[in-house]
Amino acid sequence: MVRMITVKKKVILACTECLSRNYQSNKNTASTERLELNKFCKRCNKHTRHRETK
Numbered sequence: 001m002v003r004m005i006t007v008k009k010k011v012i013l014a015c016t017e018c019l020s021r022n023y024q025s026n027k028n029t030a031s032t033e034r035l036e037l038n039k040f041c042k043r044c045n046k047h048t049r050h051r052e053t054k
Contacts, residue, residue: 006030013050015041023050 006028013023013035020043027035035052 011035011052013037013039014053015039015044016049016051017041018043018048021053027052 008026009029011025011027012021013025014021018041020041022041022043023037023039025035025037037050038047039050040046041048041050
């Protein structure tokens, strides 16, 4: 039995409206597109889209 090792990359998520960097997450390295999640932004005080930064 062969197990494949999946490598995760640590990424920082920034709010698309105010550009504050609020969250950290893990991402699979095989994925090429940027990670986008709906999260609560403390600065905007509402749920906004957070995108992976470079």
